[in-house]
Amino acid sequence: MLPPGVSLQPQLAGATLATNNPTLTTVALEKPLCVFDSSEGLRGPHEVHLYVLVASALPRNASVQDGTHAPLSATFQQTEGGRTGPYRALAFALTPCSDLPGLDAVGEASRASEILNAYLVRVGADGSCLSDPNFQGLCNPPLSAATEYRFKYVLVNMSTGLVQDQTLWSDPISTKQRECLVDTWPGRRRGGMIVITSILGSLPFFLLLAFAGAVVSSFVDRGDAGGETTHDSRITQEAGRRSLGTPELSLPAAHRGPALDRAEVYASK
Numbered sequence: 587m588l589p590p591g592v593s594l595q596p597q598l599a600g601a602t603l604a605t606n607n608p609t610l611t612t613v614a615l616e617k618p619l620c621v622f623d624s625s626e627g628l629r630g631p632h633e634v635h636l637y638v639l640v641a642s643a644l645p646r647n648a649s650v651q652d653g654t655h656a657p658l659s660a661t662f663q664q665t666e667g668g669r670t671g672p673y674r675a676l677a678f679a680l681t682p683c684s685d686l687p688g689l690d691a692v693g694e695a696s697r698a699s700e701i702l703n704a705y706l707v708r709v710g711a712d713g714s715c716l717s718d719p720n721f722q723g724l725c726n727p728p729l730s731a732a733t734e735y736r737f738k739y740v741l742v743n744m745s746t747g748l749v750q751d752q753t754l755w756s757d758p759i760s761t762k763q764r765e766c767l768v769d770t771w772p773g774r775r776r777g778g779m780i781v782i783t784s785i786l787g788s789l790p791f792f793l794l795l796a797f798a799g800a801v802v803s804s805f806v807d808r809g810d811a812g813g814e815t816t817h818d819s820r821i822t823q824e825a826g827r828r829s830l831g832t833p834e835l836s837l838p839a840a841h842r843g844p845a846l847d848r849a850e851v852y853a854s855k
């Protein structure tokens with residue numbers, strides 16, 4: 587009979603060791619250090635397998651072993667990225683607590699990689715295993731953005747090939763939401779901000795167009811006013827000439843009535 591599972595859950599790596607965690611496609615977890623050391627009968631070589639499951643896919647207590655207690659070997663491709671069942675993403679040797687490097691040296695550039703590998707695992711870190719036909723080993727491809735996952739550590743006895751212990755499934759851990767970005771300098775702006783910026787940017791053009799129309803309309807109005815002034819001035823000039831005693835212009839013959847004989851005029855009197 588298997589010993590009871592470790593009553594611990596995988597945890598997100600702390601900000602001291604992993605900044606920007608999770609990302610769009612990766613999740614950095616703390617390794618189960620000093621967790622399985624107390625398991626009964628821990629003799630011979632052991633490995634820790636990490637299983638991944640989309641949180642909404644199956645119940646939280648989804649099994650990672652078959653009827654013979656052998657660990658599942660399902661892959662990312664076979665489970666549609668953890669949507670139809672848990673897949674094995676990683677496997678690493680169990681490191682005794684006494685062999686762990688001290689965290690005091692985490693700031694040393696020469697030892698940073700060693701320390702991170704000793705304390706952390708990054709799920710979704712392999713961007714090429716799916717497209718490489720010659721890839722050998724476990725495929726740990728990028729996770730989906732804005733998706734909740736659960737994780738479980740399983741201790742496997744390599745001598746027997748059977749599950750010896752395991753943690754609980756983690757609480758749901760979500761990758762980041764993919765933002766719709768238009769540009770990244772001088773600051774990231776969302777699509778809505780770009781629309782507003784475009785509208786505001788077009789306002790000067792319309793204002794300039796309106797101003798040009800007003801100027802043209804003003805010139806047209808001035809031209810009409812000048813024509814009326816010239817016409818009035820001609821009328822004034824004609825009236826001025828007559829006021830100086832100039833004989834009144836005679837009407838053409840077609841506009842004069844028949845001439846009256848002076849005799850007829852006196853006779854009428």
